[in-house]
Amino acid sequence: MSNNKSPKLSRRKFIIGAAAGTTAVGLGLVSLSSCTNKPTWQELPKILGKTIQYDDFSDIYREIWKWDKVVKGTHTRANCISACSWDVYVKDGIAWREEQNAIYEPPRPDVPDMNPRGCQKGACYTSLQLSEARVTHPLKRVGERGGGGWKRISWDEALTEIADGLIDAAVDQGTESIIYDHGTTNAGYGPETAGDFRFASAMKTTTIDSWSGVGDMPMGACQTWGMYNCEGTSDDWFRSDYIVIWVGNPVYTRIPEVHNMHEARYKGAKLVVVAPDLSPSTVHADMWLNIKPETDAALGLACAQVMIEENLIKKDYILEQTDLPFLIRKDTQKFLRQSDLQADGVDNALYFWDEKTTKAVLAPGCEGDGDDGRSLDLGNYKPALSGNFQVKLADGKTVECYTVYDKLVKQLNSEYRPDQAAAITGLNPNLIRRFAREMAAAPRAMIFASWGACKHYHSDLFQRAMILLMSLTGNQGYPGGGVRVAAWWGLDGIDAMMADIGLTAMDQIKLIPKAIRGLTPRDFEDIYTTVSETEANTPLMPFLYVHAGYKEMWDQEHLQDSALPHNIAHYMRESIDNGWVKIHPAEGVQPKAFIFTGCNPLRRWPSSQIARDVFWPKLDLVVSVNFRMSTSSLYADYFLPIAAYYEKVGIKYGQSYVHYLICSDKATEPLGESKSDWECFGLLSKYVQNRAKERNIGPVEGFKGQTHDLTTVYDHHTENGYYNPEEPDDPIKLMDKVFENSPSVAANSGREALDMGAVRIIGPARPSLIYQNFSDYDPEDTHWPHRDFVEKKVAWPTLTGRQQFFIDHPWYIDAGEDMPVHKDPPHFNSKFPLRMNGGHNRWSIHAIWRDHKLLLRLQRGVPALFMNPKDCDPRDIKDGDTVRVHNNNGEFEAMVKVAPATAPGEVIIYHAWEPYQFKNWKGQQEPVEAPWKALHLAGGYGQIHYRMYYGSPGHAPRGAPVDVEKVSSLLEEKA
Template identity: 35%
Template sequence: LFRSRPGTDAAFALGMAATVVEEGLVNEAFVKDQTDLPLLVRDDNRLFLRESDLKDDGHPEQFFWLDTKTKKVAAAPRGTLALGKVDPALKGSISVTLADGTKVTCRPVFEHVAKRLKDYTAEKAAAMCGVDAGMIREIARKVAKGRTKTLGSLNNAGKYYHGDLIERSQLLLLGLTGNWGRKGTGVQAWVAALFDGWLMGAAKPAAGQEITQALWGAYQNFVGAIQKEDPTMTKELATIEFTKRSVAGGAGWVPPVFLWYNHAGFDKNWQRAEWNDPTMPRPFESYYREAVNKGWWAGEPTKGIEPRVFIECGGNALRRTRGGRKMLVKHLWPKLKTIVTLDIRMSATALESDYVLPIASQYEKISFGIPSTHTMNLTFCDRVVAPIDEARTEIDIFGLLSKAVQERAIARGFVTYKDGSGAQRRLDDLYPRYSMNGFMENEDAVADEMIKDTVITGALPPGSSLETVRKKGFIRWSGLGMNARALGQATEPEPDSTFAPYRNHTEKKEPYPTLTRRAQFYIDHEWFLEAGEELPMHKDAPKAGGDYPLLITSGHNRWSVHSTNIANRRMLQTHRGAPHLVMSPADATERDVEDNEMVEVFNDMGSYQTPVKVSASAQPGQIIMYNGWEPYQFPNWDGPSDIEPGMIKWLHFAGGYGHLKFWPTQWQPAPVCRGTRADVRKITN
């Protein structure tokens, strides 16, 4: 049993990667076949060698490697991962003559990786992460010689400021050892795709599978047209490209960071240099403006448009948003004319809303589990009882709202308007369009339509319907369907078999959806080069929240099943009955704090009060506050999120580069919470 220091997972992974390289345990066949490590990088500017460097009309995304057989530079194919007759070198260098006659030396990415890993020998990594050097070596050997799998989006590393470095480092270890694309290996992340009928309804003007067939055909034609533009694109690559283009065309998807930055006060937090990474070369605002000015985000959504109505449905903004009530109620709420929450209970957001619309709970309506390849099934929850009192399903409530808006618009003679993107919208036919001419008033029919639409896209087997799922309770996925996130799993589901992502890459040699068309570890984007993060590395979490000695970590608590049950009386009886902060015995003794004593947790953002649970499960220097607690469970309604600055790593605004382009449901850029700095003190009065 061992524990690494919070936020040092990258150092731990790189220490193992260094051991793999030092001891000759690299799976060279896999590395050459699947990754960018054989591709050549120029010594003079640290950029990939491109065809556009070699001739004036050269392709800017054609890359090269050094063939050990001919000792010459050879083009790496873009349409396949198959090496053909070439044996790419992982070591060595070659002099290349550029289009202007200049000679430059180039060497494979692997050489740059090997050089960087010298900073992460087992001993050096141990000093960073706290895991014994011998243990690092032992685990590295096991990873190299066996099958290794990581579940759960790389342990939610993305909630750390440098979570991208943690994930890239862990993936580098898996890549060096050939640990993805086969059973028992790789990364299996949360997908939230496959059930295409969910979103298909939003595009359909009326119900019926013949309309779905027409839309599905048009969608395939769009994807096919992109493949004709570039025949080296697979269906996966073309679908992702289509998704990116649909956003650029104004499909209505807006990353919430622009709302937070322009209207919720986060601009002040993100611009505080002392809360950002100290190695950030320029001020945050400089990167933000450059990203917007270069069109990487199709302008600056929400800039100059004052928000007026906030509708919360399916979430709890005042609890879940980093900064919580302190940021939103103080900065955003005063700008709003109307705040509406749809919920089954009085959540923190509901308590500070103008209107609370009661929705049916999961047993009062038909619902489906979040679709993913973890379960490999569409899971079903049926309506057991009718909704009580005024509660309605979400579909019904938005139907009533659209009907009321339509009636009011007609009465006022205000039937057309332009939305934030400049598109003309009509209001006098809002309800028929929303409800597909009343079809959505029938809950059973809507659920059946969703399932049958998903059959058409191939994600569910023929004959699937509401009737069949009611009999069995679930339906196994038969394909990946049409969603780009699902196709990114790059493995077709098989009957009665576990699911291992990326087999299309390892077995069929289909290229990856990256700039280099390979699993890419070297990012030669100008910002990444400037930051020294062109390759994975370890960086300590910045002092977000101020220069304080304790690091806050979190996780999903074990006692509520889901945050909607966090204040449930029966669930509270399974633990201490109230929120609590976990603190190590050493830190508690230093602060003269006893178990179950009420303390104040504070930093430059603010403070909140909570009882302490003294436990060796927390390391010295670490405090653990599990998430999900409602702010109203704390004195003065000041909760844990109120001291989270919600920092954004500047590199996550980078764009205009291969795979570094926004597309919906990727959750980036996202404010982080783990690794926030704070301290704890006794409450003396």
């Protein structure tokens, strides 16, 4: 491959005179000569027309530093949940510093603008990309994995060898034995990610669905809403009257957004935090509920009890927007279904009791309402919220039915009165009542829940309870109201990222009749499911269970939900057999090759020692694609160096917090031999195709046993040559396609978007795999989720067509979770007395920036954890001591910060320290078993199903039971 540089001279060539603006002249260089024993050199040209005055080095500082250019940049693949545009100041091919591109215009006069956005990490990326951790040449491992032996190889050698390795894997075990993981580096909306996606798709690799693998899947939202996108712009928070931060710490994790909460206080809002510890977000709160860890569902249910008992609920909203009026058969404790009432009835048609006609009527908007479940409009029906009703079944039997509401009230009144909840949550019952009353009384109340709420064992139960509160108070779907986790901007042109994402022609034809009427959220969900079925997506936790050696740990008795009759192995079997959970490669097929882009599995995966010791040895080929070294990269066979964020173009994924889509222009050339992701993966596809041709590789086994032709991989990747990833402007060509086809944003071409940096959202986009918060976008308003449901009465994409609190899936009934309840996690009674909790920290985006010297200086410089004096004193632990955190599964050592702000019983260690920052490289994940709920493997029921980026099991790293003992004392030794 002639256009790939072989390892070349590392010498930097100067250009004389260019700085002064005159014609450039190359400076002559000495060359070692191979024919004489004297080196030869080209005579230097006569250089100096004028004399240079130089006395001492202060002379060189006299001239005022003048920038060559200021470029709009951002940190596309850092997987930071904010999107901030930066001005990157460039001179002499180096990006020197950055300052916010603070040009955001507010949508309406009565909300604060979003300027300046940004954080301390973004403000020093220029130094991170030039830090020691940067890798600038392709590397090949020499010696054992993890032994630290590397040699520099050319791109040509690296790509040839990797391509051959991938072909070998495909020939041996099929293309699904090649595992691709973008992990927490996540995805941009443009060329920086499109290359990997196209490669994975063209190769028919297994793609790890890491969404929940990082513990970010709001399963409670999926179960209740059939979707989890529930956020708008952060200036919408300003419109709230009652903001509850509940399992989240936005002061750390939403640095550019959180001012809206603090400014809302000045506007008269109340800010409440529900958290076990006096978290940094509590600093600016008005009220704190110091709840016992992992009892949040009990608090939520007790508040619901108070609201109902004191009649503080919005009945009209509930009747229309929730399943609370739906009928349940008392005999079976399941929904009353059409199939109960008619011989030819369907299972997904459900009923409420119409008070007008005093009959059970089929609920409009439910999945099987006969009209595709489109609208919630109740028309003339008056659903009964409560009551006992006699219904005659198809077999002639009469059964008694009652409502979901009745079931709820009964359960709340018997188990979740404030006094009872107080015993669980440790909160004063008056405090619970006050909280419930204030929330109900507020014109607009919202719950900021964050991803943190997904990382507890029963996080889905927390979320179901939170959503219940926002439903009872009629807040979901209104500005400044409702449960908020996150959402992404849609971008119609994003399809350009993939060569052929989406539906077959036949699928599209089938959609036409639906499309004519307008696609519903449920239609879209069907489309996503179909699309997801065309690629080998596999959720991370089941993948680890089946292929990576985690089964043994997760099958252990103490990690099971004692309410369930079987252990997780049983449910896994049933789920795989039913086709509910997708496992790629299939059981029995060996994973052979692993390519990860930027992510760091050996830091991130729970008990990552298992991955290292069991999964890794199965792999013939491990390739890390990254701009920086990491623990995982140290165990790779090849390292492909990727251009840093300011060295390539890209589109940051569009988190909905800001009314703009943020793009990143190329400020400087890639350092050393690094290449953009777009070029790197394009080349990889090209090499696979060429090597497959050269090696006469016939069809191999591809996706789900179909055959796959490796000699067309690059054609597929480039859409038969439409793209040429080696062309410098090729990524902009892709961006052109993205923006030309995206009427929802203000830029019409890639170049225009790059010059803007921040591209204004101007209208709604259609939903996509990751975006469907179902709200119209009005450029002159703040943005909030779920408007369509309340304003247009569109049916929710659930079985009931409503926010659904009763789930009569048999597994849920077995588990006692058919209704939102509080359950103790499996570790509740662990003999280890402390619970390890954590969260994202303010100092890094996952492991990126974790080793940045300046930022480490602003912490303890080494991994540290927080403990309350009450737990420290009996263990003779002082601030600054090193302690060992341990349980039967593993251990690590860290420095203690003795903090009155931390709750007794808690050990808080914020995340993403690299294992090599700990003694013996035992990272903070080692004791973390991170069990997960078998229920999350359920499927075959309305909204309860898996597809790519939806409804996959999330693990529970939080609350790991541990004990702590003192190892050494820094301060005492010093004294």
